[in-house]
Structure formats: C-alpha cells, structure tokens
Amino acid sequence: MGTTPFDPAVVRSLAPDVLAILVRRGAGFAAGEDAVQEALVEAWRTWPDDPPRDPKAWLVTVAWRRLVDATRSEVSRREREERVDARPAPGPAASTDDSLQLYFLCAHPSLTPSSAAALTLRAVGGLTTRQIAEAYLVPEATMAQRISRAKRTVSEQRLDRPGDVATVLRTLYLVFNEGYSGDLDLASEAIRMTRQLAAAVxxxxxxxxxxxxxxxxxxxxxxxxxxxxxxxxxxxxxxxxxxxxxxxxxxxxxxxxxxxxxxxxxxxxxxxxxxxxxxxxxxxDWVQVVEWYDELVRLTQNPVAQLNRVVALAQADGARAGLAALAELDDSLPRFSAVAAHLHEMDGDLALAARLYAEAATKATSTAERDHLVRQAARLNAATR
Structure with a gap:
C-alpha cells in the first residue's frame, strides 16, 4: 500500500472520526479534542515530507499518546488512568453513529449559536483556534476563551443521547453565512462539513x-x-x-x-x-418562487421569509400587490425599509423611495450594505431633481 499525499482538507475531515474514537474509549470531550488538535498540528508538520499509509490510524495513535501523556501529568493520574487505559493499538474507525454524535454535541442547545459554530469548526472541522479567530475577526485569546467555555459546557453532556439534526443544520448554515475573511473561507468549510455529514446520514x-x-x-x-x-x-x-x-x-x-x-x-x-x-x-419564474416562499413560511413562520416573499410577489404580480402584502408585516423587521424603498421605486414614487433607501442605510448591518443603500438613495435623488 502506498502512502497518502498530504492534503490539508483530508486531514481536517478526519478530525471528527478521530475524536469520536477517543471519546468512545473513555476520553473526556475537552481533553480528547485538545489531543486531536495536537495530533493535527503534528500532521501538518510531518506529513508533507513523510505521509502515513493510514492517516486515520496515525492520527488516532498520536492523539491517544498525547491524551495519555496529559492524563499522567495530572494530580488525579490514578483515577483518570482507570478510565483512560495506556496506549492501546489503533482500533477500527469510529462508526457513523459515533462521529455523528460529535455534530450533535457541538451544536448542543445549551450553547449559544456563535459558540456552537466555533466549536463545530474546531472539533468537527479540525481548524485551529487561530484560524477560527481570524475568520471571525476577533483576537485569538477571545476565541480561545469562547471555545474553552463551550467545551466545558458540552463535557457535561452525554454522547449517547439522541441528537437534533435541525440544530446541527442551523449551526452549519450559520457557519456558511459568516462570510469570507483572511485565509479561511468559512463558506467552503461549511460545505465540506455538510458533505461529510450528508455522506454519513x-x-x-x-x-x-x-x-x-x-x-x-x-x-x-x-x-x-x-x-x-x-x-x-x-x-x-x-x-x-x-x-x-x-x-x-x-x-x-x-x-x-x-x-x-x-x-x-x-x-x-x-x-x-x-x-x-x-x-x-x-x-x-416568479410565480413558482412565490409558491415556494409560501411553503417556507408555512414551515417556519419566519418573518424574514415573509419579507422575501413580498419581494417575489411584487415581481410576479406588480408593485401594488407587493406593497399590500408588505403593509401586513411588522415594520420593525430587518430590511423592511429597504424592501419598501424597492417597491415604491417599482411603483414610480421615486422621492419616497429615496427617503426610504436613506432610512434603510442607517439600519444596515454591514458597510457594504449601507454603502449600496446610500448609492440607491443618491441615484433616485438625482433623478428627481
């Protein structure tokens, strides 16, 4: 059997299976996750020049040794060594159920959405704390604290409880929507993890x-x-x-x-x-788009979906139909003013649309969105002079 070429994505994709094996053998989640991260760092250092024949077995062996070494250094060495036996040979790969439980654990309802996303990137995605911090544009120490708190929280949870797929999916979608910054493309990472989940379940x-x-x-x-x-x-x-x-x-x-x-x-x-x-x-096909938004609203009652349905309805049936539907929604919804501006522009009331674009700009959640809305307001103001 030949050796496996070094591929960072492949290395990261093995992280949840390796962690699942350690936890199944009795390791605590937090200690096991730290050991896996150390094994991944060692893989990054050594694999380009000396790739292993069996990457997962190599990671399990190195992570387990790191775990045992850390356990032996604790004051409670004897108690922990009864639970974490010394250096077993690499066993079979974790079952689908084992690795799947890590998704459920990292997206546990007791965690905040941001903490769940960070822990998922670390434990399931195999990313370093520095990479995650750079992606979220926060100091590494801040992200380390966030991940440590999350690990302490989930360490008290059992791995054999049924998980909620919907919570896992919302966490992965949150990661996907975080955007792109630095060297780490969170959208691509989310797609990679979701592919892995889809292959297992x-x-x-x-x-x-x-x-x-x-x-x-x-x-x-x-x-x-x-x-x-x-x-x-x-x-x-x-x-x-x-x-x-x-x-x-x-x-x-x-x-x-x-x-x-x-x-x-x-x-x-x-x-x-x-x-x-x-x-x-x-x-x-705006008629079909509206029909699918009807299904989405029926499933979720999500007010953002209701607002997006209004935009699609205006494209399908005209601005007046959209404005009538918009009047039935709460005007405090995010992007309400921007949608109202768009519909009034469609309806020909450029002066009102310009005022609403300017109002929407003051409520924008990103610089790019704010600048876009300011340009829209300026464009219409110039057109009405």
Whole structure:
C-alpha cells in the first residue's frame, strides 16, 4: 500500500472520526479534542515530507499518546488512568453513529449559536483556534476563551443521547453565512462539513442544506464588484456563476424533494434553484418562487421569509400587490425599509423611495450594505431633481 499525499482538507475531515474514537474509549470531550488538535498540528508538520499509509490510524495513535501523556501529568493520574487505559493499538474507525454524535454535541442547545459554530469548526472541522479567530475577526485569546467555555459546557453532556439534526443544520448554515475573511473561507468549510455529514446520514434536509449552500456559493463571484461594492441579483453577470456547482446542487435537491419529506432547507434550496435556472432576472419564474416562499413560511413562520416573499410577489404580480402584502408585516423587521424603498421605486414614487433607501442605510448591518443603500438613495435623488 502506498502512502497518502498530504492534503490539508483530508486531514481536517478526519478530525471528527478521530475524536469520536477517543471519546468512545473513555476520553473526556475537552481533553480528547485538545489531543486531536495536537495530533493535527503534528500532521501538518510531518506529513508533507513523510505521509502515513493510514492517516486515520496515525492520527488516532498520536492523539491517544498525547491524551495519555496529559492524563499522567495530572494530580488525579490514578483515577483518570482507570478510565483512560495506556496506549492501546489503533482500533477500527469510529462508526457513523459515533462521529455523528460529535455534530450533535457541538451544536448542543445549551450553547449559544456563535459558540456552537466555533466549536463545530474546531472539533468537527479540525481548524485551529487561530484560524477560527481570524475568520471571525476577533483576537485569538477571545476565541480561545469562547471555545474553552463551550467545551466545558458540552463535557457535561452525554454522547449517547439522541441528537437534533435541525440544530446541527442551523449551526452549519450559520457557519456558511459568516462570510469570507483572511485565509479561511468559512463558506467552503461549511460545505465540506455538510458533505461529510450528508455522506454519513441519509436525511433529506441534510441534502437540502448542501444543495442550498452549493447554489448560493455558485453565485459568489458575481455578488461583488471589483471595488467590493454589492451587486444586486438583478444586475449580476450570470456568466460568472459556477454552473458545475449549480448542476450539482440542483441534482442533490431533486433527489431530496423526491423523498416527499419537505423541510425548510429544501424549500430555500428550491427558491435558489429557480434563480439559478433563469437566464436573466426578468426570466425568473416568479410565480413558482412565490409558491415556494409560501411553503417556507408555512414551515417556519419566519418573518424574514415573509419579507422575501413580498419581494417575489411584487415581481410576479406588480408593485401594488407587493406593497399590500408588505403593509401586513411588522415594520420593525430587518430590511423592511429597504424592501419598501424597492417597491415604491417599482411603483414610480421615486422621492419616497429615496427617503426610504436613506432610512434603510442607517439600519444596515454591514458597510457594504449601507454603502449600496446610500448609492440607491443618491441615484433616485438625482433623478428627481
């Protein structure tokens, strides 16, 4: 058998299985996760020049040795050594159920969403604390504290309890939506972890989330101009969209929908697929988009989905229909003013639309969004002079 070439993504993908083996052998979650991280660092150092024949077995052996060494250095050495036996030979790979439990544990309801996302990136994604801190634009010490608190919390939880797939999927989607910064592409990491989960578990909502991520990620390059400014969907250059990712996402979605177990991520993916399928913005099947938003609202009662449905309805039935639907929603919703501005512009009231764009800019949650809304207001103000 030949050696395995060094591939950082492959190394990280082995982390949950290795941690599951350690925990199954009796290691505590926090201690086991630290040992796995040390083994990953050693792999990064040595594998490029000396790759192992069996990467997972190598990681298990090194992580277990790190764990035993750490255990022996504790005051409670005797008590812990009764639970953590000395240096067994590498055993068989963890079962699907073992590694799956790590997803459930890292996305435990007792954790805040941000802590769950950070712990998932660390324990399941195999990323270092420094990488995660750089991605979230926070000091490494701050992220280390966040992860340590999360590990202490989940260390008190048992691995043999049923997990909630919906919570895991929301955590992975949160990671995906965090954006891109530094050397770490969180969206790509989320896709990688979701692929891993989909390969281990046959669940239509996991497939729905993977399809949704692929379909959104396919439009990534067209979402911003060279100067970093936002490019709305209607103005995007669709030749920049990744057709291979779209094709894969649609195929995964179709198989999931054929199971007739509709969930929120499948509904969102269906909407994304309709956008991806259209050759131009005006060629979008807006009637079907509205119908899928109806399904999404029925499943989630999510007010953001209700707001997005209003935009689709205006495209399907006209600005007046959209404004009537908008009037039924809470005006404190995020992006309410921006949607109202867009609909009034569609309806021809440019002065009111300009005022609403300016109002929306003061509520924007990112610099890019704020600048886009300011430019929209300026454009309409210039048009009404």
């Amino acid at each position: 046959d669940h239509p909502e996991i497939s729905g989330l993977l399809a949704l991520m692929l379909l959104h990620h396919a439009r990534r390059d067209a979402r911003t101009a060279p100067d970093g400014s936002l490019v709305p969907l209607a103005e995007q250059d669709r030749t920049q969209w990744d057709t291979a990712a779209i094709t894969e996402g649609v195929a995964i979605l179709q198989l999931a929908l054929s199971r007739d177990r509709l969930g929120e991520f499948q509904a969102q993916a269906a909407i994304a697929a309709l956008h991806a399928d259209a050759r131009a913005f005006n060629a979008t």
